Amino acid sequence: xxxxxxxxWIKLLxxxxxxxxxxxxxxxxxxxxxxxxxxxxxLYPICRWLEAKKVPRWAAIALCLLLLLIIVGLLVxxxxxxxxxxxxxxxNVHAKLISTWEKLSEHIxxxxxxxxxxxxxxxxxxxxxxxxxxxxxxxxxxYTSAVSLVLLLLIPxxxxxxxxxxxxxxxxxxxxxxxxxxxxxxxxLHETITTYYNFIKGMAIVYLVVAVLNSIGLLLLNIPHxxxxxxxxxxxxxxxxxxxxxxxILPMAIAxxxxxxxxxxxxxxxxxxxxxxxEANLIFPWAVSYRLRVNMLFTLLAIVAGGILWGASGMILFxxxxxxxxxxxxxxxxxxxxxxxxxxxxxxGKTQV
Numbered sequence: 001x002x003x004x005x006x007x008x009w010i011k012l013l014x015x016x017x018x019x020x021x022x023x024x025x026x027x028x029x030x031x032x033x034x035x036x037x038x039x040x041x042x043l044y045p046i047c048r049w050l051e052a053k054k055v056p057r058w059a060a061i062a063l064c065l066l067l068l069l070i071i072v073g074l075l076v077x078x079x080x081x082x083x084x085x086x087x088x089x090x091x092n093v094h095a096k097l098i099s100t101w102e103k104l105s106e107h108i109x110x111x112x113x114x115x116x117x118x119x120x121x122x123x124x125x126x127x128x129x130x131x132x133x134x135x136x137x138x139x140x141x142x143y144t145s146a147v148s149l150v151l152l153l154l155i156p157x158x159x160x161x162x163x164x165x166x167x168x169x170x171x172x173x174x175x176x177x178x179x180x181x182x183x184x185x186x187x188x189l190h191e192t193i194t195t196y197y198n199f200i201k202g203m204a205i206v207y208l209v210v211a212v213l214n215s216i217g218l219l220l221l222n223i224p225h226x227x228x229x230x231x232x233x234x235x236x237x238x239x240x241x242x243x244x245x246x247x248x249i250l251p252m253a254i255a256x257x258x259x260x261x262x263x264x265x266x267x268x269x270x271x272x273x274x275x276x277x278x279e280a281n282l283i284f285p286w287a288v289s290y291r292l293r294v295n296m297l298f299t300l301l302a303i304v305a306g307g308i309l310w311g312a313s314g315m316i317l318f319x320x321x322x323x324x325x326x327x328x329x330x331x332x333x334x335x336x337x338x339x340x341x342x343x344x345x346x347x348x349g350k351t352q353v
Contacts, residue, residue: 020305020309023309023310024309024310027309027310027313027314030310031310031313031314031317032152032154032155032158033158034317034321035155035158035313035317036154036155036156036158036159036162037158037162038196038317038320039068039155039159040159040162040163040166041192041193041196041197041200042196042197042200042201043061043064043065043068043159043163044163044166044193044197045193045194045197046060046064046067047060047061047064047163050063050064057163057164058164061159061160061163061164062160064163065156065159065160068156075231078227078231079228079231079232083228085225085228096257096258096260100257100260105119170186170189173185173189174186184332187331188328188331188332191327191331192324192327192328195327196320196323196324196327199323200320202287203287205287206279206283206284206287207234207235207237208234209279209283209287210233210234210237210275210279210283211230211231211233211234211235212230213230213275213278214229214230214231214233214234214271214272214275215227215229215230215231216230217230217271217272217274217275218230218251218268218271220271221255221264221267221268221271223251223254223255223258223264223268224254224258225254226251229247229250229251229254232247232250233247233248233251233272234247235247237276237279244272244276247272248268248269248272251268252265252268252269253265255267255268294322294323294326294342294343295342295343298322298341298342299319299322302318302319302321302322303315303318303319305318306318306319322342325338325342326338326339326342326343329342
């Protein structure tokens with residue numbers, strides 16, 4: 001006889017809808033808090049190690065935040081420097097685009113008998129519509145940027161408070177469960193933080209190696225701003241399949257505009273394809289000791305749901321949240337069905353259909 005409790009699908013659906021509504025309308029609170037919580041998981045082992053060396057807690061937290069600031073600052077500095085270098089060469093790229101457009105215009109005129117004047121009218125109409133749309137979005141962008149700046153300033157404050165009051169927060173979590181379950185919850189929480197820290201540390205190595213390989217491949221092709229494109233493509237790989245495609249579009253366009261030869265964009269595709277293959281089959285298994293095996297369907301659903309509820313921040317945050325849910329489900333017998341549902345099909349005891 002099956003002893004597992006039946007799922008009340010109506011209650012589950014209501015819970016999902018209510019959670020989505022709360023997350024959507026409370027995103028200004030939950031987005032910085034979520035970033036702070038995940039970053040706290042990463043800084044916690046370092047902070048605890050410093051405290052074991054007799055460093056006061058407030059000083060350990062300050063050192064962790066300083067280390068985080070240095071790493072983020074170096075990455076931003078490198079990207080900004082490469083971007084400024086790219087803007088300096090924009091006049092050359094612009095001239096090349098104008099030349100390409102003139103050739104294309106001549107081809108359209110000779111093939112489809114559409115005069116240059118008519119083409120110019122269409123182009124001006126398209127440009128006017130684009131400018132109007134951009135102007136209409138400007139106010140919203142400025143408002144969003146101002147709100148994002150405030151939220152960004154809140155993140156380090158949240159991180160410091162979470163790390164400083166971590167015992168009280170953990171104790172408040174434990175009292176939500178029965179005493180017989182508290183030891184198990186404590187073990188799951190500790191293993192979740194440790195595993196997530198090791199996973200993200202391994203992923204940082206993966207992104208670094210992928211960025212180096214991307215940059216080397218683009219440098220060998222003599223693509224302008226190879227380092228910038230290599231880093232951006234590496235960062236975008238967190239989005240399965242789609243990210244590497246987006247990361248390849250701009251260097252392909254620059255390669256085509258610069259050399260006016262189809263083989264250079266094809267070379268960019270080959271470089272990214274080879275690096276992606278190495279990342280999936282060699283780099284990732286070597287750098288990440290524990291792979292959070294979440295199947296591709298739910299990974300993509302998490303990205304889409306995150307984008308709908310929280311925008312770009314949700315696309316970043318919902319993937320680790322899903323991975324943490326899978327990790328907890330793997331270690332909790334009552335969540336066995338969730339573990340199987342989110343798994344990639346390699347778990348033991350799977351049912352053939």
